[in-house]
Amino acid sequence: MLQALREEVYKCNMLLPENDLVKMTSGNVSGRDPQTNLVVIKPSGVAYEKLSPENMVIVDLDGNVVEGDLTPSIDTETHLVVYRARPDVFGMVHTHSTYATSFAVLGQPIPPVTTTCGLIGGGVPLGRFACFGGETIGHEVVNVIGDSYAVIMQSHGVFTIGHSASHATRVAVEVEEMAKIAHLAMLRGKPIILTPEQIREVSSGYVNDYGQKK
Amino acid sequence: MLQALREEVYKCNMLLPENDLVKMTSGNVSGRDPQTNLVVIKPSGVAYEKLSPENMVIVDLDGNVVEGDLTPSIDTETHLVVYRARPDVFGMVHTHSTYATSFAVLGQPIPPVTTTCGLIGGGVPLGRFACFGGETIGHEVVNVIGDSYAVIMQSHGVFTIGHSASHATRVAVEVEEMAKIAHLAMLRGKPIILTPEQIREVSSGYVNDYGQKK
Amino acid sequence: MLQALREEVYKCNMLLPENDLVKMTSGNVSGRDPQTNLVVIKPSGVAYEKLSPENMVIVDLDGNVVEGDLTPSIDTETHLVVYRARPDVFGMVHTHSTYATSFAVLGQPIPPVTTTCGLIGGGVPLGRFACFGGETIGHEVVNVIGDSYAVIMQSHGVFTIGHSASHATRVAVEVEEMAKIAHLAMLRGKPIILTPEQIREVSSGYVNDYGQKK
Amino acid sequence: MLQALREEVYKCNMLLPENDLVKMTSGNVSGRDPQTNLVVIKPSGVAYEKLSPENMVIVDLDGNVVEGDLTPSIDTETHLVVYRARPDVFGMVHTHSTYATSFAVLGQPIPPVTTTCGLIGGGVPLGRFACFGGETIGHEVVNVIGDSYAVIMQSHGVFTIGHSASHATRVAVEVEEMAKIAHLAMLRGKPIILTPEQIREVSSGYVNDYGQKK
Numbered sequence: 001m002l003q004a005l006r007e008e009v010y011k012c013n014m015l016l017p018e019n020d021l022v023k024m025t026s027g028n029v030s031g032r033d034p035q036t037n038l039v040v041i042k043p044s045g046v047a048y049e050k051l052s053p054e055n056m057v058i059v060d061l062d063g064n065v066v067e068g069d070l071t072p073s074i075d076t077e078t079h080l081v082v083y084r085a086r087p088d089v090f091g092m093v094h095t096h097s098t099y100a101t102s103f104a105v106l107g108q109p110i111p112p113v114t115t116t117c118g119l120i121g122g123g124v125p126l127g128r129f130a131c132f133g134g135e136t137i138g139h140e141v142v143n144v145i146g147d148s149y150a151v152i153m154q155s156h157g158v159f160t161i162g163h164s165a166s167h168a169t170r171v172a173v174e175v176e177e178m179a180k181i182a183h184l185a186m187l188r189g190k191p192i193i194l195t196p197e198q199i200r201e202v203s204s205g206y207v208n209d210y211g212q213k214k
Numbered sequence: 215m216l217q218a219l220r221e222e223v224y225k226c227n228m229l230l231p232e233n234d235l236v237k238m239t240s241g242n243v244s245g246r247d248p249q250t251n252l253v254v255i256k257p258s259g260v261a262y263e264k265l266s267p268e269n270m271v272i273v274d275l276d277g278n279v280v281e282g283d284l285t286p287s288i289d290t291e292t293h294l295v296v297y298r299a300r301p302d303v304f305g306m307v308h309t310h311s312t313y314a315t316s317f318a319v320l321g322q323p324i325p326p327v328t329t330t331c332g333l334i335g336g337g338v339p340l341g342r343f344a345c346f347g348g349e350t351i352g353h354e355v356v357n358v359i360g361d362s363y364a365v366i367m368q369s370h371g372v373f374t375i376g377h378s379a380s381h382a383t384r385v386a387v388e389v390e391e392m393a394k395i396a397h398l399a400m401l402r403g404k405p406i407i408l409t410p411e412q413i414r415e416v417s418s419g420y421v422n423d424y425g426q427k428k
Numbered sequence: 429m430l431q432a433l434r435e436e437v438y439k440c441n442m443l444l445p446e447n448d449l450v451k452m453t454s455g456n457v458s459g460r461d462p463q464t465n466l467v468v469i470k471p472s473g474v475a476y477e478k479l480s481p482e483n484m485v486i487v488d489l490d491g492n493v494v495e496g497d498l499t500p501s502i503d504t505e506t507h508l509v510v511y512r513a514r515p516d517v518f519g520m521v522h523t524h525s526t527y528a529t530s531f532a533v534l535g536q537p538i539p540p541v542t543t544t545c546g547l548i549g550g551g552v553p554l555g556r557f558a559c560f561g562g563e564t565i566g567h568e569v570v571n572v573i574g575d576s577y578a579v580i581m582q583s584h585g586v587f588t589i590g591h592s593a594s595h596a597t598r599v600a601v602e603v604e605e606m607a608k609i610a611h612l613a614m615l616r617g618k619p620i621i622l623t624p625e626q627i628r629e630v631s632s633g634y635v636n637d638y639g640q641k642k
Numbered sequence: 643m644l645q646a647l648r649e650e651v652y653k654c655n656m657l658l659p660e661n662d663l664v665k666m667t668s669g670n671v672s673g674r675d676p677q678t679n680l681v682v683i684k685p686s687g688v689a690y691e692k693l694s695p696e697n698m699v700i701v702d703l704d705g706n707v708v709e710g711d712l713t714p715s716i717d718t719e720t721h722l723v724v725y726r727a728r729p730d731v732f733g734m735v736h737t738h739s740t741y742a743t744s745f746a747v748l749g750q751p752i753p754p755v756t757t758t759c760g761l762i763g764g765g766v767p768l769g770r771f772a773c774f775g776g777e778t779i780g781h782e783v784v785n786v787i788g789d790s791y792a793v794i795m796q797s798h799g800v801f802t803i804g805h806s807a808s809h810a811t812r813v814a815v816e817v818e819e820m821a822k823i824a825h826l827a828m829l830r831g832k833p834i835i836l837t838p839e840q841i842r843e844v845s846s847g848y849v850n851d852y853g854q855k856k
Contacts, residue, residue: 019451023233023391024384025425026330045425074424096330098391102398105327105405113533115560115584116454116524129406131415132329133423155406156329170452177451177526184530186402188614191533192557192583201559209561210502211453211473237661237819238812239853240758259853288852310758312819316826319755319833343834345843346757347851369834370757400830447665541747543774543798544668544738598666605665605740612744616828619747620771620797629773637775638716639667639687 001067002040005031005165006053009040012093012169013056017048019173021097028073031165032083032090037061039083043070074133081138082161091165093172096157099179100124104152110175113182113191118202119174121148122194129154150175215281216254219245219379220267223254226307226383227270231262233387235311242287245379246297246304251275253297254379257284288347295352296375305379307386310371313393314338318366324389327396327405332416333388335362336408343368364389429495430468433459433593434481437468440521440597441484445476447601449525456501459593460511460518465489467511468593471498502561509566510589519593521600524585527607528552532580538603541610541619546630547602549576550622557582578603643709644682647673647807648695651682654735654811655698659690661815663739670715673807674725674732679703681725682807685712716775723780724803733807735814738799741821742766746794752817755824755833760844761816763790764836771796792817 012029016022025048030041040056057068061084063077073079079092103110103126110124117123127144130137130153141159145151149171150160158175162168185191194202226243230236239262244255254270271282277294279286287293293306317324317340324338331337341358344351344367355373359365363385364374372389376382399405408416440457444450453476458469468484485496489512491505501507507520531538531554538552545551555572558565558581569587573579577599578588586603590596613619622630654671658664667690672683682698699710703726705719715721721734745752745768752766759765769786772779772795783801787793791813792802800817804810827833836844 023387043426071426074419096328096391098394099398101328101395102402105395105399106403107406108403113583114524114529129412131412131419133419155327155408155412173451177524180526181529181533183398183402184527184611185533188530188611189534189536192535194583198557198559198583205502205559205561212471212499237815257854285854288847310756310819312822313826315756315823316830319823319827320831321834322831343840345840345847347847369755369836369840397826397830541797542738542743601665605738608740609743609747612741612825613747616744616825617748617750620749622797626771626773626797633716633773633775640685640713 001058002033002036002038003053005033005040006056009042009056009165010051010053012091012165013042013051014048015169015173016093016095019176021095021172021176022048023096027095028075029093029165029169030073030079030091034090038066039079041072041076041079043068043072044074046070077133077135078138078141078159081135082141085142086161088163089161091162091168093160093165093168094157095172095176097172097176097179099183100152100158100176101156102183103179104157105155107154110152110179111182111191112178112194112199113185114178115202116174116178117194117199118204118206120150120171120178121203122199124148124150124152124175124179127151127153129156132156216247216250216252216272217267219247219254220270223256223270223379224265224267226305226379227256227265228262229383229387230307230309233390235309235386235390236262237310241309242289243307243379243383244287244293244305248304252280253293255290255293256287257282258286258288260284291347291349292352292355292373295349296355299356300375302377303375305376305382307374307379307382308371309386309390311386311390311393313397314366314372314390315370316397317393318371319369321368324366324393325396325405326392326408326413327399328392329416330388330392331408331413332420334364334385334392335417336413338362338364338366338389338393341365341367343370346370429486430461430464430466431481433461433468434484437470437484437593438479438481440519440593441470441479442476443597443601444521444523447604449523449600449604450476451524455523456503457521457593457597458501458507458519462518466494467507469504469507470501471496472501474498505561505563506566506569506587509563510569513570514589516591517589519590519596521588521593521596522585523600523604525600525604525607527611528580528586528604529584530611531607532585533583535582538580538607539610539619540606540622540627541613542606543630544602544606545622545627546632546634548578548599548606549631550627552576552578552580552603552607555579555581557584560584643700644675644678644680645695647675647682648698651684651698651807652693652695654733654807655684655693656690657811657815658735658737661818663737663814663818664690665738669737670717671735671807671811672715672721672733676732680708681721683718683721684715685710686715688712719775719777720780720783720801723777724783727784728803730805731803733804733810735802735807735810736799737814737818739814739818739821741825742794742800742818743798744825745821746799747797749796752794752821753824753833754820754836754841755827756820757844758816758820759836759841760846760848762792762813762820763845764841766790766792766794766817766821769793769795771798774798
């Protein structure tokens, strides 16, 4: 069932440790099937090297397990709140990636300082503290994320969204890298913030000119 | 003898270099068998790539080698002091992991700044300087660690404890990551400290809701 | 066609992730054939693990694809502006490497602080902001780079040039490492800047005495 | 000829990239044979993945190549000056490791802040600037290193010595790690410096109690 989406979500989950965005079993990626609205998500607390396309868990938008023997990610309800509120979102990622989280524990958004912010939608806004695992944190993500593809939650970590699991994963990688560059620069001075026009220009470059034509 | 525990302790030792917590031959993990009170521990000064379940050393609580041709870790007495004082502890880890040790050389505890502190028991307290290898450092660990699963020792490094070797290893990974995030944030401002109630909430989340049901 | 150059440019592209200079599909290396003036360059937005000598794209100096099924790098026009203006340049690299880019987002050049600056041509000058993908950024590279083998572009990243793709790649690695060392030192004090005479001395050492004689 | 020493020096050279102490072709390890006083050293400018025990170069104490088709390391003369002046030294390592070099570009010694300084001989003293590749830098190493196993040279990098190539390599790894921990701590406060008595105590622990008995 949903074999192609299982493969994509599995591969995206594996990109989290490959890009050094997670420790041990933390972090998770999900993807939503446009036909059925079913969501494929990582199981809870399973080591990355034991993941496979087959042990991803399939849930419906109400959180019922439709296929899979394992308990889905503790953050499943958070993903589902976002999918229910945002019909345009088909992929979602959660990490505690180090540099982005250093902004989260200061209660500061991540400023748009590099041209790669065109992949993120500009800077990364900050949501309020809410314990992981419930609906509350999902609603806060929805309320705060706005037109961005990413949000950091106070004292916690990063959530990214996208047109697909792969898209949201790319955003998660770029958020951490921009956070690291911003951090380094902020230690030595005041980084130059991209203007709204520059953000539009680089966003357009990534959307219209980058990559292979389908 | 104790084959399952040998395998677990071996795997946990290998997680130290895999998670970049150690250099060369430093660091060690032990586990205690609940039936016999025997302790399986890494041999001293052996390269990680030469470790195997078979060359782990088995000692009794008095430090006599019960099985094994190699000299056990120089920190064995420290582990044994903790096991004798804390019948609830069945696994222990020692590292000099970089960011946590940067707190140790400043003589500062690590503040609870991320939701993952729920895995650690809150912040990480600081013990006084004592040379490695003796009983003194073990008693200081016992006196200072309290309800936490981790302690840092001044000018030295980290000791973590747990319900198993795997548990203590997970804690050692999370201590280093929280130390890194705290360090980064402290360079740019004052990180938000989790309240005791928030720590209880995230701890309960990890204990009760996280992972697969046994 | 140009099989040896394809191999070299492919290998140099792979050195970017191997040296942790790029994330996901960002970054690119090109090389120019001295006989034909044709340029071999990485395709746009293709994952590094899917690159091969065969899927590198060959373009002429006007940007026409001469061989290859894929769209060339979005930065191709930038490379071509440089090749047209600098007949002495036969290799070029672009990255967003982290520490060098932290200087770029502050609008600061990278100072020559280590003996390895002999491989770079001294410090790394700074060019003004221009969106990626067009001729403007190429002209800025040409105008600013002067006698150096490297330039950083404001809010963006690094461009390096060389006598070959391999040479420019070596420079890109050394730029990031010198940027990291400079950054670390600048957090604790004022790094000692190499004098012009010292820069000449170390440059001469690398050019005349280093490596195997051909 | 000297096959065992070739193997040891080769393995130690490979530990430099494995421990992230070098970039591209920089860095080198040598070892001296106690019987013949011949020195085995890395060839100049050869990629680490192309090194083998067979392509290490053997030179005598005057720098004549005794066996090998390749040009020896550009730092060979520096190693030989040290071997001639210090009959107790049988291994030597040179790196530009990042954190240690950040002290070198500030013109600051590395303070003894962790118990692992017992492996280094305490803190790491600082030598004056001298271009790589000549005798001058070797004499400065000899003059400054004193009772330590390591020295950093201004604006340049690290030299370590030992009773064997393996010993000097271990020291090189620990120097970089202690430099990183000292750097991190110095950004947030004043690290506690180990007293001479504490240094003696931890040095004795590593020499007398650590590792397997021969």
